[in-house]
Amino acid sequence: MRRFRVGYLSHLPHRAFLDTAAGCAALEVVRIPLDQPEEAVLAALREVDGYYCMASRDELPRRFHVNDALLEALPGLLMVGSTGAGYDTVDPIACTRAGVLLVNQAGGNAEGVAEHAVGMMLSLLKRMPEAQAAMRAGRAQSREALMGRELRGRTVGLVGIGHVGTRVAEIVRLAFGCTVLACDPYLDAATIAARGARKVEMDELLAESDVVSLHLPLSPESRGMMGAASFARMKQGAIFVTTARGHIHDEPALAEALASGHLAGAGLDVWAQEPPPPSHPLLQLDNVIITQHTAGVTQESRANITRIAALAFADAAEGRLPPRVINPDVLPRYQERRAAAFGGTGA
Numbered sequence: 001m002r003r004f005r006v007g008y009l010s011h012l013p014h015r016a017f018l019d020t021a022a023g024c025a026a027l028e029v030v031r032i033p034l035d036q037p038e039e040a041v042l043a044a045l046r047e048v049d050g051y052y053c054m055a056s057r058d059e060l061p062r063r064f065h066v067n068d069a070l071l072e073a074l075p076g077l078l079m080v081g082s083t084g085a086g087y088d089t090v091d092p093i094a095c096t097r098a099g100v101l102l103v104n105q106a107g108g109n110a111e112g113v114a115e116h117a118v119g120m121m122l123s124l125l126k127r128m129p130e131a132q133a134a135m136r137a138g139r140a141q142s143r144e145a146l147m148g149r150e151l152r153g154r155t156v157g158l159v160g161i162g163h164v165g166t167r168v169a170e171i172v173r174l175a176f177g178c179t180v181l182a183c184d185p186y187l188d189a190a191t192i193a194a195r196g197a198r199k200v201e202m203d204e205l206l207a208e209s210d211v212v213s214l215h216l217p218l219s220p221e222s223r224g225m226m227g228a229a230s231f232a233r234m235k236q237g238a239i240f241v242t243t244a245r246g247h248i249h250d251e252p253a254l255a256e257a258l259a260s261g262h263l264a265g266a267g268l269d270v271w272a273q274e275p276p277p278p279s280h281p282l283l284q285l286d287n288v289i290i291t292q293h294t295a296g297v298t299q300e301s302r303a304n305i306t307r308i309a310a311l312a313f314a315d316a317a318e319g320r321l322p323p324r325v326i327n328p329d330v331l332p333r334y335q336e337r338r339a340a341a342f343g344g345t346g347a
Contacts (some may be wrong), residue, residue: 002030002342004317006081007048010062013083013336014302016201017052018312026317027310038063038205045074049341050313055084055104056293058274066090071098072153075212078338079316081309084296085109086245089132089217092327103312104327107163108305109296114167117243120267121156121172121211123259123289124239125149129265133286150325157209159202159225160216161195164243168213181205184216203345206233211241218245226250241267243295246274258288265344269295 005028012018021029036181042062044053045096051074054060064070071094079101080090087104095102123129133210134140138243156172158165166345172178173196182197189199206212214232216222226240226249233242240263242249251272256288257263265287271280282288296305312322316338325331338344 001026003195004313004342005030005048006050006052006313007032007045008052009060009069010056011051012306014306016300016303016309017306022308022312024140024314024317027314046076048220048291049077050079050081050316051077052081052083052309052313053089055082055086055089056274057088057101060089064096064240066102067102068094068097071100072094076332076341078341079103079322081105081312083309084305086217087326088245096327096330099330099337101316101322101330101334103303103324104324104326105308105312108308109298109301110163110167112298112301113164113243113295114171116269117164117168117213117241117293118343120241120243120269120289121150121239124241124265124267124287125151125154125211127265127287129289130286132160142233143275151178151211152176153178153208155179155181155292156210157200157205157212157272158185158197158341159183159205159212159214160244161192161197162186162215166195166216167215168215179231181209195217198289203233206230207235209238210235211239213240214242216242216248218247220242224248224250226254228256230251231263231306237264239263239265239267241274243269246270251280255285255321258282260284265289268290269293 007030074332082104085106127146156178169180180197181200183202183205192199267289315322
């Protein structure tokens with residue numbers, strides 16, 4: 001019986017993918033090196049049923065992002081799994097057109113990302129980045145010049161309250177007694193309340209929050225949503241944090257809001273270009289925490305997301321429908337294509 005072949009390019013996020021996949025006899029995993037001509041990589045991808053695709057835009061060569069052009073070159077591909085909760089390198093609509101199932105690993109790194117976001121909130125309110133910069137530059141003088149604030153009792157606004165946002169809400173509510181507001185057009189007030197927040201519209205969230213934290217995917221709707229007008233609507237002295245995706249916030253507009261003193265600080269784990277160039281204006285500001293899309297890069301999170309991905313491919317290999325399907329409209333065609341390739345019903 002033919003096994004379901006899954007290919008990945010260059011490297012895996014964690015060994016747990018291979019360890020988990022080894023438990024499924026119907027699954028075969030193949031590594032496809034990137035240090036070879038593009039045509040050789042494409043030839044290897046044509047031989048797989050599933051593509052375990054890097055989720056970070058700037059780590060994966062553009063030729064191997066999953067779009068109409070790549071899918072046309074891979075007519076036998078049945079399934080794509082991203083290496084994380086995000087899938088910036090994959091076009092879900094193109095997958096649906098091609099009859100290809102797309103899954104992500106939503107929730108697998110929620111703890112790591114949530115802890116990172118809250119850590120940034122605490123560091124910015126206590127002005128740790130500014131104190132560190134002053135001490136290293138020999139500018140440290142009066143301690144009162146770096147008077148901080150405490151997180152306890154403040155209002156935290158979450159734009160998006162999925163897996164990560166829900167965990168952030170839990171941490172700041174239970175540990176710090178914060179009031180949590182959430183703007184999420186896909187959830188009703190009762191669902192948001194069950195996740196520990198009060199549903200509000202975006203204008204109210206920006207106006208009332210001491211801390212605004214983004215926890216939503218990059219989409220046509222969210223691209224550029226935090227621009228100059230949004231930063232202007234935030235409270236004077238508020239903190240901005242994002243562990244979501246680059247391109248949701250306008251970087252020049254944020255730099256201006258910080259330089260003007262309207263915002264007190266920002267914690268940025270995601271960028272339009274990753275990593276950003278050293279000359280980037282936001283990297284020059286002492287009241288900005290900068291990290292390289294590492295919020296979910298922990299031993300625990302990486303092991304969890306790779307285990308979840310391997311189980312999803314194992315489901316497909318054994319004829320089951322995996323969870324976390326991003327493009328459910330594809331299911332009838334995917335099932336037909338899988339049945340034609342392997343026999344059975346395809347689900």
